[in-house]
Amino acid sequence: QSALTQPPSVSGSPGQSVTISCTGTSSDVGYFNRVSWYQQPPGTAPKLMIYEVTNRPSGVPDRFSGSKSGNTASLTISGLQAEDEADYYCSSYTSSTTWVFGGGTKLTVL
Amino acid sequence: EVQLVESGGGLVKSGGSLRLSCAASGVTFSDVWMSWVRQAPGKGLEWVGRIKSKKDGGTTEYAGSVKGRFTFSRDDSKHMVYLQMNSLKREDTAVYYCTKIGGPTRPFAFDVWGQGTMVTVSS
Numbered sequence: 001q002s003a004l005t006q007p008p009s010v011s012g013s014p015g016q017s018v019t020i021s022c023t024g025t026s027s028d029v030g031y032f033n034r035v036s037w038y039q040q041p042p043g044t045a046p047k048l049m050i051y052e053v054t055n056r057p058s059g060v061p062d063r064f065s066g067s068k069s070g071n072t073a074s075l076t077i078s079g080l081q082a083e084d085e086a087d088y089y090c091s092s093y094t095s096s097t098t099w100v101f102g103g104g105t106k107l108t109v110l
Numbered sequence: 111e112v113q114l115v116e117s118g119g120g121l122v123k124s125g126g127s128l129r130l131s132c133a134a135s136g137v138t139f140s141d142v143w144m145s146w147v148r149q150a151p152g153k154g155l156e157w158v159g160r161i162k163s164k165k166d167g168g169t170t171e172y173a174g175s176v177k178g179r180f181t182f183s184r185d186d187s188k189h190m191v192y193l194q195m196n197s198l199k200r201e202d203t204a205v206y207y208c209t210k211i212g213g214p215t216r217p218f219a220f221d222v223w224g225q226g227t228m229v230t231v232s233s
Contacts, residue, residue, distance in 0.1 A: 099218075102154070
């Protein structure tokens, strides 16, 4: 199972919006609505931010939103804040009953 | 609050073995599916595998890169899950995270993560 494709880096200024894409195949991202997103600040463990494409766990700000079209899922962060600076990973459950992660995207808040 | 604490990491020679442990608290452990995810230094996350709850069969699934070398097990009486790693290779060097799979409301997401334990495989 190949890793999902994410841009290596994105950046934005405080208050702006950024979108991180996650491209897979019809066997993973496109097969189910079972994409999740994780935030990993430097030196810490990942944290679940979005599950099943669009759902936020309690405690995650509504500035974070998810979507999907075909084989590409996206995470949008609006009203960017300095504390959002981190690595972001997408993950998808697959038709082989396994999981696959994206390569990760480093978000820089300018 | 659900907490996961990994232990057992360390330095091991190529071809050697190591067993990682993960202690869970704050959850009805026998009901949960657990997974391991690893992260090589400076690299991204890689799913290693998962173990179902015993009531769901207790079966395991592994990533191709570790199949036949790694084995998961669980002891529900101790709220523990284990990762036995054999025939270790240098490319297994990583931080290993124990994660909880989200349960009925989010069964395909890793909703709780431990702090990770470092495994270094030397030549």
